[in-house]
């Protein structure tokens with residue numbers, strides 16, 4: 032069978048901040064049609080990797096391709112194929128959710144009536160319709176995630192790259208977002224998401240990569256990576272659970 036072009040192909044991606052190597056020659060293949068979870072401790076390098084992979088941060092070395100399009104050499108082609116929910120979302124703060132969707136949709140080159148129709152549906156499905164007159168600056172953290180997801184979906188990309196999409200999102204909204212994401216994959220889309228929540232990754236993802244100190248320490252189909260254990264046990268085993276240091280807080284004991 033011919034090899035299919037990966038939805039996202041990361042090769043030797045490297046980023047240093049001063050002396051610190053935040054991302055250390057990372058290779059990753061996200062198969063088309065997969066729901067791929069990127070897990071790692073705080074500071075492991077997930078956000079830096081994903082930011083470089085979608086062209087938001089220039090790497091010191093290596094590169095990334097989205098469905099074969101080089102993110103840095105062919106950015107227009109690559110970026111048309113991907114919807115991104117970045118960490119610490121920079122949004123047009125003085126616009127309402129609808130205005131932001133309209134603005135970003137028109138920037139993407141979508142026809143006005145298509146933007147209006149999709150914005151209606153997205154605001155409705157993500158239950159942001161009641162906040163239609165609210166400026167984004169007034170949104171809660173969870174609402175910001177939801178409007179960010181709406182902007183990522185608006186142009187119907189083939190790949191979604193989502194940095195912590197469930198962070199600060201209430202359980203009802205999380206259930207809605209899970210349904211949307213599962214539907215996206217069922218419809219032929221591919222997703223990469225980062226998360227600290229192993230149960231969520233196990234529930235949603237069919238592929239997983241574990242990142243530790245800027246390196247990929249395990250990657251592949253979920254069942255291959257976790258084996259007979261839970262993903263959490265596998266994760267703690269891989270990244271060194273003995274480093275918790277809780278026992279040292281003796282002054283907390285009564």
Ligand SMILES: Nc1ncnc2c1ncn2[C@@H]1O[C@H](COP(=O)(O)OP(=O)(O)OP(=O)(O)O)[C@@H](O)[C@H]1O
Pocket residue numbers: 048051053071072073074075076077078079080
């Ligand atoms: N702009 C920056 N300047 C300096 N150091 C940075 C910068 N961005 C990230 N780092 C460092 O790079 C490393 C990787 O950070 P990154 O945000 O990619 O980790 P992460 O896995 O996304 O963490 P978290 O789960 O906490 O979001 C960390 O040590 C972080 O302190």
